[in-house]
Amino acid sequence: MIDEYTRLLEATAEIEDKAVSDAAVTKLIMHLKSAGRMKMLPQIARELKKVAARRHALRPTVEVAHRKESEAALRAAAHEGIVAAHASVNPALIHGWRAKSGDRLVDRSAKRALLTIYQKVTV
């Protein structure tokens, strides 16, 4: 039951209009009250937090080694089907970029290349 309520709320979260999602929450609370299931509300909130965390972890991200590579990296990532608003800087990449969205990862960084070579040489 909790899963079902959570899934319904999750679906309304897709709608950008805040008024619509607020109305959905109000309706859900009224329904829970009338059905005597208000006890479920904290659990529903907890489940929604989990869903939000999952979405955050799987959101599109682009990382670059140096700020100057940002534009080219965003373009290249978009070409691979990963569209992000901006790129964050991660010097650990050494050179190049990597992009992640959902369960897709595109890694064009020098760090990955060096690790691959290291693994091939040492095996």
Place this chain on the structure above:
Amino acid sequence: MQSIIERIEKEIAAWAPEAGSEETGVVRATGDGIAEIDGLSKSAMSEMVLFDATFDRTLADALKDPNPIYGLILNLEEDGVRVVILGDASKIYEGMLVRRLGRLLSIPVGDSLVGRVVNPLGEAVDGKGPTNATTIRPIEREAYGVIDRAPVNVPLHTGVKAIDAMIPIGRGQRELIIGDRGTGKTSIAIDTIINQKHEPEKTRPICIYVAIGQKESKTAKLVAELEARGAMAYTIVVTAPASAPAALQYLAPFAGATIGEHFMEQGKDALVIYDDLSKQAVAYRQMSLLLRRPPGREAYPGDIFYLHSRLLERAAKLSKEKGGGSLTALPIIETQEGDVSAYIPTNVISITDGQIYLEAALFNKGQRPAINVGISVSRVGSSAQTKAMKKVSGKIKLELAQFRELEAFMQFSSDLDAETKKRIDAGRRMTEILNQGRGVPLSFEVEAAVIFAATNGYFDSVAPEKVSAIEVQLQEYLSREAGGVLMAIKESKEIREETEKTLREKLDAFVARHLSA
């Protein structure tokens, strides 16, 4: 140094960025050797994943700990997957990147594994460096079908008189060894491995001993014993000790079967010993409960029967068209207080082609091996028994059963007629003949000659309590004075008329020399 530089330069020159994207997931939660992962939506059951600790580290930090940790997907769920961690679970953390490897769990196999001790992932754990095995085989596969199989008709001698005479095992058979703890189950398995030394090198099976959930000290002792007896030259030990994660204990028998199949498919014979499947079942139960699969009888999951049946069904004798190789399986099951009607014992009894039941009471009485002949059986082995062994051991099982009945009757009646007393003495002598210490497996021709002597009355004048000592003398005498006879039995695998005549002459001479006084 120059070669290292050249190798690195070659790799750099050959490197090209990988086109396309990879499928990844993120660890949502982890605990008790299980990880819940978000993503990996296209992954398949039993697929391998890599927990990538290098993803959010600098290159320098990543190189400090280059050992990869793998996982095995066992639950596919709506919004993610559940994975068992095949390594140090304490290194897995929330938010860690997980890469899909796109292949089913596979291990390296090959001839270079012979003589080595490996873990269920095929990695060497004996400190002798990498195994250099290059062929990769999936750990789970469908067993051979009816068309690809041939009847079991070649014997696998254990070197244990009682087994080879009464419960013979054939190559490609699955024979269960079952009994309480400390009743000599592992000893039979080890004696069987040691005994393969008596086989000609061409037909000698490669032995794979799979230690599941055992103390590492016990496995180390066992490996040392096999090494000391020269048996490691044709043996591979797969170990998933008690300290290993449940996932590795669950996988160990499958790894053993996979290694054995490699040799079977080359037309060779292989013998795999699973010591023991009770512990594997317990490890699988632990994993299943942590994966939140519904518990059934004794809290085992519903597919526990399938776990063992699909493993043991991989034992086979292949047809000539498939190369004629074989994989014999000797699974071991530990019972509690002799209860063979518990869940796992009954399951495995019904899957296998017979069982050797070891009884604690017989063990405590001094009988070695403590086999209860009454409920031990080999369903297909008799057709694999050699003519020689069939000829000499034909009536032993029946006579021993009659003896046990009379022995029980004797407890109530002290006044016995001469015929009954004679039968009881014959039974006692036969029990003594079949008594055999640990670590002294006999070659098949010696077994046949000794049992021939026992069943043809050559020990009749010996008091039952002195039979063991006389038997040792007979074995020495035979190898010293009757080498030709033994060789004839070994080569022809039967006792022909002329061989029997010579053997009788030799035995008469032995009786005259050692027993007439």
